[in-house]
Amino acid sequence: IQNLLRNAMRYCEKRIQIGVQVIGGGCEIWVDDDGIGIPDDERERIFEPFYRLDRSRDRATGGFGLGLAISRRALEAQGGTLTVESSPLGGARFRLWLPAMA
Structure with missing residues (x-):
């Protein structure tokens, strides 16, 4: 969640x-x-690890293109998912789902 919030604040x-x-x-x-x-x-x-959109390659945005790859894999390891779609606000919506613990 921290990574998703940081990205949202950046973009x-x-x-x-x-x-x-x-x-x-x-x-x-x-x-x-x-x-x-x-x-x-x-x-x-x-x-994908190290993948960055062309518009995010300038020095002002920083990063190496690992945050979303790590976030998705961490969620998948817990049985969850991380996806992206269009946001009603006009930008991106990142959707995280975690299963309830039994």
């Missing part, structure tokens, strides 16, 4: 919104921003 224009919902056998958390978003054809690639 938003003015607004970030966080939501939480307990559904079925788990918990869903989403982080929305009002930035420029992520093109459809790059949405899966951003979870």
Whole structure:
């Protein structure tokens, strides 16, 4: 969650919104921003280690392209998921899902 919030703060224009919902056998958390978003054809690639969108390669944004890859793998190791889609705010929505612990 910390990585998703940091990314949202880095790429938003003015607004970030966080939501939480307990559904079925788990918990869903989403982080929305009002930035420029992520093109459809790059949405899966951003979870690859060291992959960075062209617009994020300048020094001002920093990073090595590992945060989202590590976040996704950590969630998958716990039976969860991490996906990205368009946000109602106009930018990106990162959706995290974790199963309830039995």
